[in-house]
Amino acid sequence: MYKNKNITIFLHLLVWLTLVSLPYLLSYSQDQELDRVKAHFWIPLFFSAIIFYFNYFVLIDRFLFPKKTLFFIVINIALIGLFLFLKEYIEDNYFQDILKKRLANTERTAPPFKMAVYIQLLSYLAPLFFSVALKSTKRWAKTEAERKEAANxxxxxxxxxxxxxxxxxxxxxxxxxxxxxxxxxxxxxxxxxxxxxxxxxxxxxxxxxxxxxxxxxxxxxxxxxxxxxxxxxxxxxxxxxxxxxxxxxxxxxxxxxxxxxxxxxxxxxxxxxxxxxxxxxxxxxxxxxxxxxxxxxxxxxxxxxxxxxxxxxxxxxxxxxxxxxxxxxxxxxxxxxxxxxxxxx
CATH class of the missing domain: 3.30.565.10 (Histidine kinase-like ATPase, C-terminal domain)
Known part of the structure; x- marks a missing residue:
């Protein structure tokens, strides 16, 4: 059991390390602006990690599995809404250079506001759904093991x-x-x-x-x-x-x-x-x-x-x-x- 726990921790660290390195892995030898990576990738990734682990360790067991689905949905909507706001707030107040470049290129390259919000929303829903799937699979495996043990x-x-x-x-x-x-x-x-x-x-x-x-x-x-x-x-x-x-x-x-x-x-x-x-x-x-x-x-x-x-x-x-x-x-x-x-x- 201790060995399996260590393997699980290692796999989690490996996944997040890969995701953090993704901008550099995808850009090959091209230069990356560090502030841009922080604002558009690492900060949303940090929020995604919070959504994933908060659901995995707290919300799913406390609300989803006990059939308190409404509370589960409301809390996640509030959490995702908070992170959407925080992302915009951090960009507006701490990454002025990126904001100026985005405003200068708004008419030429920036997607519509609704589309941008929709894309960000999907990026936060993905870890939510993944945590539910992973937790449900783990629960099913445990239930199946207990059923087999009882049958044996x-x-x-x-x-x-x-x-x-x-x-x-x-x-x-x-x-x-x-x-x-x-x-x-x-x-x-x-x-x-x-x-x-x-x-x-x-x-x-x-x-x-x-x-x-x-x-x-x-x-x-x-x-x-x-x-x-x-x-x-x-x-x-x-x-x-x-x-x-x-x-x-x-x-x-x-x-x-x-x-x-x-x-x-x-x-x-x-x-x-x-x-x-x-x-x-x-x-x-x-x-x-x-x-x-x-x-x-x-x-x-x-x-x-x-x-x-x-x-x-x-x-x-x-x-x-x-x-x-x-x-x-x-x-x-x-x-x-x-x-x-x-x-x-």
Whole structure:
């Protein structure tokens, strides 16, 4: 901020220095009468600077932006009128030689009085309009920056809310699965609790970042699949394939877990054979994830889960990746297929 302020001051000084030097810059090597430059150029330029900065620092903020337009116009008319009078007064009393030459050449070269006043008036209106334009642009830029900051804060708040919403959802679903093992296989239930603690540690302490390495997310998904596999019967076959090693891709955490949860929730039957196929591939900065499973609709009295997993996922994808993702679900016969494609760059 301090650096930007110094640059602004330097640019202002540079502009005014250029304007002060303008008579000499435009006349090349021709001689300039100093009194003439003072009377016809530097004094009006000084008045223009007062109009510009008085409007920029005082009048625009105090009257124009608060919609007190009449006061703004009246004050500027009075100010410009004062400077028109002062310019004539200074010329008449302090630059007699120039005045005599002007009177001697009045009939031959001088423009009509009304035209002269009109030209001077325009010269004072220019800094006025420029100060309004510059101040309005600065105000718009500040408002736009504040709007973007507010939108960014809202985005982060929504994502944080969805993240916190996902954690208890995941935790309770996993506990329900472990609960079903307690009577059937206490040893597996103990092992599952230990695995769940590792998964929760990842969710609580390693997913607060905006993005995580895809390799970490894959490791989390594998552990979750292994945990869920403990509770399914021999009638269910679970196949999965993930990229091996470090992919170099960074991705938002916990985007795929809801899809796997959904497959184990709706794709497993205690009496019928079923298959769950989970596949992930990577190509440059694009991740393609798919889950295909048998479809066994939940009974109406089945209250397991809250049904927020897929809704949560879609909201997060909209907020995080906007038009850089493709999410599809297909139900055909007794098979349910979901695909998710994400461009991470």
């Amino acid at each position: 804060f809202k985005l982060k708040s929504e994502l944080q809310h969805l993240h916190y919403q996902l954690q208890p959802h995941f935790f309770f679903n996993s506990l329900n699965n472990i609960y079903s093992l307690v009577d059937i296989s206490p040893d597996q239930a103990k092992s599952s609790i230990h695995s769940l603690s590792k998964l929760m540690r990842y969710m609580l302490y390693e997913t607060n970042l905006e993005v995580v390495p895809l390799s970490k997310e894959i490791d989390f998904l594998k552990k979750y699949i292994d945990l869920m596999t403990l509770r399914v019967s021999d009638k269910t076959t679970v196949n999965y394939s993930f990229p091996s090693g470090e992919t170099g891709i960074q991705i938002a955490p916990l985007l795929f877990i809801s899809l796997i949860e959904n497959a184990f929730k709706h794709g497993v039957s205690a009496t019928k054979p079923s298959t769950i196929d989970i596949n992930m591939t990577c190509d440059d900065n694009t991740v393609l994830f798919s889950v295909e499973n048998h479809n066994f609709p939940k009974k109406t009295d089945d209250k397991s889960g809250s049904g927020i997993g897929l809704q949560n996922l879609e909201k997060r994808l909209e907020l995080l990746y906007s038009d850089k993702f493709n999410f599809k679900t297909i139900l055909k016969d007794d098979r349910f297929l979901v695909t998710l494609k994400i461009e991470t760059n």
